[in-house]
Amino acid sequence: xxxxxxxxxxxxxxxxxxxxxxxxxxxxxxxxxxxxxxxxxxxxxxxxxxxxxxxxxxxxxxxxxxxxxxxxxxxxxxxxxxxxxxxxxxxxxxxxxxxxxxxxxxxxxxxxxxxxxxxxxxxxxxxxxxxxxxxxxxxxxxxxxxxxxxxxxxxxxxxxxxxxxxxxxxxxxxxxxxxxxxxxxxxxxxxxxxxxxxxxxxxxxxxxxxxxxxxxxxxxxxxxxxxxxxxxxxxxxxxxxxxxxxxxxxxxxxxxxxxxxxxxxxxxxxxxxxxxxxxxxxxxxxxxxxxxxxxxxxxxxxxxxxxxxxxxxxxxxxxxxxxxxxxxxxxxxxxxxxxxxxxxxxxxxxxxxxxxxxxxxxxxxxxxxxxxxxxxxxxxxxxxxxxxxxxxxxxxxxxxxxxxxxxxxxxxxxxxxxxxxxxxxxxxxxxxxxxxxxxxxxxxxxxxxxxxxxxxxxxxxxxxxxxxxxxxxxxxxxxxxxxxxxxxxxxxxxxxxxxxxxxxxxxxxxxxxxxxxxxxxxxxxxxxxxxxxxxxxxxxxxxxxxxxxxxxxxxxxxxxxxxxxxxxxxxxxxxxxxxxxxxxxxxxxxxxxxxxxxxxxxxxxxxxxxxxxxxxxxxxxxxxxxxxxxxxxxxxxxxxxxxxxxxxxxxxxxxxxxxxxxxxxxxxxxxxxxxxxxxxxxxxxxxxx
Amino acid sequence: xxxxxxxxxxxxxxxxxxxxxxxxxxxxxxxxxxxxxxxxxxxxxxxxxxxxxxxxxxxxxxxxxxxxxxxxxxxxxxxxxxxxxxxxxxxxxxxxxxxxxxxxxxxxxxxxxxxxxxxxxxxxxxxxxxxxxxxxxxxxxxxxxxxxxxxxxxxxxxxxxxxxxxxxxxxxxxxxxxxxxxxxxxxxxxxxxxxxxxxxxxxxxxxxxxxxxxxxxxxxxxxxxxxxxxxxxxxxxxxxxxxxxxxxxxxxxxx
Numbered sequence: 001x002x003x004x005x006x007x008x009x010x011x012x013x014x015x016x017x018x019x020x021x022x023x024x025x026x027x028x029x030x031x032x033x034x035x036x037x038x039x040x041x042x043x044x045x046x047x048x049x050x051x052x053x054x055x056x057x058x059x060x061x062x063x064x065x066x067x068x069x070x071x072x073x074x075x076x077x078x079x080x081x082x083x084x085x086x087x088x089x090x091x092x093x094x095x096x097x098x099x100x101x102x103x104x105x106x107x108x109x110x111x112x113x114x115x116x117x118x119x120x121x122x123x124x125x126x127x128x129x130x131x132x133x134x135x136x137x138x139x140x141x142x143x144x145x146x147x148x149x150x151x152x153x154x155x156x157x158x159x160x161x162x163x164x165x166x167x168x169x170x171x172x173x174x175x176x177x178x179x180x181x182x183x184x185x186x187x188x189x190x191x192x193x194x195x196x197x198x199x200x201x202x203x204x205x206x207x208x209x210x211x212x213x214x215x216x217x218x219x220x221x222x223x224x225x226x227x228x229x230x231x232x233x234x235x236x237x238x239x240x241x242x243x244x245x246x247x248x249x250x251x252x253x254x255x256x257x258x259x260x261x262x263x264x265x266x267x268x269x270x271x272x273x274x275x276x277x278x279x280x281x282x283x284x285x286x287x288x289x290x291x292x293x294x295x296x297x298x299x300x301x302x303x304x305x306x307x308x309x310x311x312x313x314x315x316x317x318x319x320x321x322x323x324x325x326x327x328x329x330x331x332x333x334x335x336x337x338x339x340x341x342x343x344x345x346x347x348x349x350x351x352x353x354x355x356x357x358x359x360x361x362x363x364x365x366x367x368x369x370x371x372x373x374x375x376x377x378x379x380x381x382x383x384x385x386x387x388x389x390x391x392x393x394x395x396x397x398x399x400x401x402x403x404x405x406x407x408x409x410x411x412x413x414x415x416x417x418x419x420x421x422x423x424x425x426x427x428x429x430x431x432x433x434x435x436x437x438x439x440x441x442x443x444x445x446x447x448x449x450x451x452x453x454x455x456x457x458x459x460x461x462x463x464x465x466x467x468x469x470x471x472x473x474x475x476x477x478x479x480x481x482x483x484x485x486x487x488x489x490x491x492x493x494x495x496x497x498x499x500x501x502x503x504x505x506x507x508x509x510x511x512x513x514x515x516x517x518x519x520x521x522x523x524x525x526x527x528x529x530x531x532x533x534x535x536x537x538x539x540x541x542x543x544x545x546x547x548x549x550x551x552x553x554x555x556x557x558x559x560x561x562x563x564x565x566x567x568x569x570x571x572x573x574x575x576x577x578x579x580x581x582x583x584x585x586x587x588x589x590x591x592x593x594x595x596x597x598x599x600x601x602x603x604x605x606x607x608x609x610x611x612x613x614x615x616x617x618x619x620x621x622x623x624x625x626x627x628x629x630x631x632x633x634x635x636x637x638x639x640x641x642x643x644x645x646x647x648x649x650x651x652x653x654x655x656x657x658x659x660x661x662x663x664x665x666x667x668x669x670x671x672x673x674x675x676x677x678x679x680x681x682x683x684x685x686x687x688x689x
Numbered sequence: 690x691x692x693x694x695x696x697x698x699x700x701x702x703x704x705x706x707x708x709x710x711x712x713x714x715x716x717x718x719x720x721x722x723x724x725x726x727x728x729x730x731x732x733x734x735x736x737x738x739x740x741x742x743x744x745x746x747x748x749x750x751x752x753x754x755x756x757x758x759x760x761x762x763x764x765x766x767x768x769x770x771x772x773x774x775x776x777x778x779x780x781x782x783x784x785x786x787x788x789x790x791x792x793x794x795x796x797x798x799x800x801x802x803x804x805x806x807x808x809x810x811x812x813x814x815x816x817x818x819x820x821x822x823x824x825x826x827x828x829x830x831x832x833x834x835x836x837x838x839x840x841x842x843x844x845x846x847x848x849x850x851x852x853x854x855x856x857x858x859x860x861x862x863x864x865x866x867x868x869x870x871x872x873x874x875x876x877x878x879x880x881x882x883x884x885x886x887x888x889x890x891x892x893x894x895x896x897x898x899x900x901x902x903x904x905x906x907x908x909x910x911x912x913x914x915x916x917x918x919x920x921x922x923x924x925x926x927x928x929x930x931x932x933x934x935x936x937x938x939x940x941x942x943x944x
Contacts, residue, residue: 272801272810281789602785605746606846607774608802609767 003104007111010091017087019680020590020673021080022120024583028073029124031579033162034132035062035572037155041136047143050533050554054561055143058568065569066165069576074169076580081113081173083591085180092181093189106178113177117170125162129154142315142564144556207258214251221245225642249631250295257284257291275608275616282596282620290588294628300581301632301670304574305662306639311570312658314647315563318488322559326486326552327430329525330376330532333485333512334361335546336383352544361511367541375528376515380426384484384495385417386509387467394496395454396463402454414509416484416495423497426514432482437499441475445482446494450645452479455494467502484512486550488559529553578666582673585628589621589677593684600685617681625674629666691758692719693853693886694743699752699762701738701909712738713749714909720854725880725887727900729929731936735909736890737858743888744777744856745769757853774803778847780857784839786831792842793827799846817845820882821875837868841875848885855879857889861896873899894933898926905932912936 011018039059047055095105136153221244261284264271271277335349338357343349356364361381365372372379392399392411403411423445424434435443442465446452456478464471483492519525532549536542600613644655701713712735720726730736741747743754745761754761756776764772778799779785786795793814800810818824821841826834834842840860847855857876861869877899879885889900897903899922905912913932917925 268807272797272807274802274804275798277790277794277801278787278798281787281794285789599787599789602787603798605779605781605785606799606802607770607772607777609770609774611767612802 003107004111007108007115010108011112011115014088016680016683017084017590018116020583020586020676021084022116023676024080024579025077025116025120026124026127027579028076028576029121029162029166030128030131031572031575032066032069032073032165033125033128033155033158034135035568036066036161037128037132037153037158038062038135038139038568040153040155040158041132041139042143045140045143048553048557051143051557051561054558054565058561058565061565061569062572063161065572066161069572070165070169072576072580074172076583077169078173078176079584080587081177082180083587085109085177087591089184089189092184093186096186096189102181106181109177109181110174113170113174117166117173121163121166125159128162139564142560142567144560204259204262207255207262210251211255211259214248214255217244217248218252221248222638225638226645245635246295246299249298249635250291252631253291253294253298253627260284275603275612278599278603279616279620279623282599282616283623286592286624293584293588297581297585298628298632298635300577301629301666302635302639304577304581305632305636305666306643307570307577308574308662308665309636309640309655309658310643310647311566311574312661313644313655315567316658318559318563321490322488322556324431325483325488325490326555328378328486328514328552329516329528330549330551331486331512331514332361332365332547332549333510334364334548336508336511338546349546350543353546356545356547361513361547364541364545364547365513367545368536368539368547370532370536372515375518375531377518378429378516379513380429380515381511381513382418382422382426382484383508384510384512385419385503385506386414387417387503387506389415389417389465391415394463394465395458396461398454398458398461398463402457416509417503417506418484418495418497419500419503420497421500426484427482429514430482433480435475435480435497437475437497439499439501440470440472441499442472443475443497444479444494445484445497446479446492447481447483447490448493449490451493455479465496465498467498467506470502472498472502486514486552486555488555488562525553574662575665575669578669579673581628582625582670585625586673586677589624590680590684593681596681597684613685614682617685618678621674621678621681625670625677629670692755693722693724693757694720694888695753695755696739696743697753697755699739699742699749699754701735701742701747702750711909713742715752716906716910717752718904718911718914720886720888722886723880723884725876725899725901726889727897727903728888728890728906729892729894729897729903729933730906730912731892734906736892736906738909739906740856740858740888740890743854744779745773775850776853778850778852778855780840780843780847780855780860782859782862784831784836784843784863786839786843786846788831791828791830792823792834792838795831795842796827796846796849799850803850813849814845817849820848820879821845835868836864837871840864840868840872844872844875844879848879848883853886855885855887857887859891859893860889861891861893866895869896894926894929897929898922903929903932905936907936 015022039055042055042059092105095108096102132155133152221241224241224244225238261280264276264280271280334357335353336357338349338354340354343351343354356367362372390412394415395402395411399411402409420435420437426432427434437443444455444459446455459474459479460477462473464473466472479494483490484495485492517525517528519528529551532551533554536549600617603613603616640655640659696716696718698715698717699713700711700715703710703712714735716735716739728736728739738747742749743756743761745764749762752762756772759772759776761769761772786792787798790798796814796817797810800813805813814827815824818827821844823838823841823845826838826842829838831839831842840863844855844857844860847857860876861872864872873896876887876889880887880901887900889896891897900917902914902916904914913935915928920928
């Protein structure tokens, strides 16, 4: 019972010290709950079956991410509790000298962890439930569903999951603490704080050298992911810039801490002004000992910024894409003239499909009991021809160079060819540009940037296409923007438009038909949609045809669902990373506060007034927080550029709003931690001289 | 001439009405410019409380303390800090040096918080280092110095601002006898050469014997006081020991 009381009193007494720890735990619990409770909010939404499927997928992914998140949080909590343990070494030392057994000390710690855990779980869940009410608005907005009415939601399963996950984490902390206590020695506990700090001035030349090496490495890493982007043909190539970036971050922090000190100590006017010399030494002595964690925090912040801004921009640009990339209500397409060898041993094609592939798309639709006339209007049909040319052929002399750069790209897929008149008819309906061609000209239409860039090079070289001994030359030096298949992303890797006569006798590869629904209002539209998506799919003939359809509604839903998924996972991970890095920084800063406290008392005793002290403290903590953020921001400029190019299929016109959103998150969470740290430290030094 | 420090009937009470402790009980004395005064007393005699009151770390319950004619018991907030910064110099038992700064920077800090110009800082530090014989340790960190060197650095910091009064709280408490002797000789030098006014609190008769005047405190009151006059240090020391024996008790044990 004594121990019980002692631990309760300890918590009360050291509540100030625990503020950051407690705050982090509450945030962690709340966020964990919020993201696991999303499914309870989506149930209320009025969405279609497909969206429901997507939501299910999203929730599965979120719970997968939750496992990862729980690992991060687990490490964070253990790390934090170790810090708090260290601060109390003396207290434990006194207990031990008074004859308390280590087992009893472990018990005290056990109770403390238990209370703090319980309290943080209760408060965290309350906060989580509150936040998740606002989250339901966001969820509804994400899935573009109407939130029919506001209802208070509480997710039992998320609550239980949170309890279990955090229960395990706290259990681990308890075990960890017990091990720590059983290992510690009395002498270290009592005299642990008396370590004399070695403030080593680094060799300036060595620092400069290392700084240059670090900067050079970083520059090269930046170069690799931006200008040298084309060279990264291989997934494993990305490791080089990552390793370089990580290493150079470490080197930069190491050398900068030394260099800055040397530099500023030479700026005598600045250095010997008010408490500048003190603040600078404080920072540099800490950077000396925490270069490693600074680097980690910087990298974590970098990941946070990239993940958040990319995730948010993907969602934005996907929605924006849909408006232009999905102009029609429905699009059917079907592979034509299947050959025996294509069918044989193929999982994709059934032998029955050969017969169907020889008839027209319209005929297939009638076999499927779909009446074109009553359901569709604005019909435009189009055939894609195959003339036996592959990408390798159409790149001409440029192929050799491309192959060297990107040996792992596939070059033997057949190229698509389309008649000019077919294209123009379609273009009119799709709202694309219409073209004219001379008898020996061709145009490439592509909107997948990465490939378009390659094709442009071939176009510049005036690579001809030969069909039946007739040569055709590019009309333009660049690929034209456009697409054939409705899609939520810019993924048209290119097709050729040729004069009609060139393709008259060629083999049709794919037939397609695009149309709008013959419907007045949303209700009728939905009926036709339902007809296509369910009845056609379940029709017995559907097994015998390669016909596929994509509809605007479905594409929208998928895109919205994907967007929401990416956004939620991005938000989840981003916020957790942000909290972790800010919390580590804050704890580190506060754990030094015992040393700091002595120093600040020193200053007070020689007559430094509170205003000056607080200013020094604010600067010290501010710089400590700002340093990793600054480098992370520089990293992020290149990181975002890289992500942007990587995700260029999604389009990237909407980068600014997502960056603003990311900045808001960082200012709110990181800034919040900074202020909290400042006020906690201020409280600590305010104590008596 | 106006005394540098004038303590006028101060009292300091601790505790509540039911259990009142009089740490200082109607204490008065004054220190003239250029004096080197030692205050002796057993632990619990109120000498630390007295020092805290003079250094404005603690407040008196009643009475007045005048430093250079200014009543410091009336000072508040920032003017208190200003007073402490500009009019007083402190030497502590535990040196109170910042472990992150070099000796030079530690000394400079006392001036830089008064916004003294860099050039002047440098010149004044050089001079103070000369006086205290610490020129060769200026670029060292506290952990690289001996206790005696640290205390001399702290002394340099205390006098560099040209304070009206230097307060030393058991300055030899953490030093071995050789370093203590060296430090005290430096104090004498500062006192003689720079006309620095030093008020030193100690329980050590040897340390006190370096002062020009000793004030004994017992139970918060002045018990005895006398000047060294023309006595040699040895004679002065013997006189102090006599009083200490008279005082008896704790102070004797402390010897």
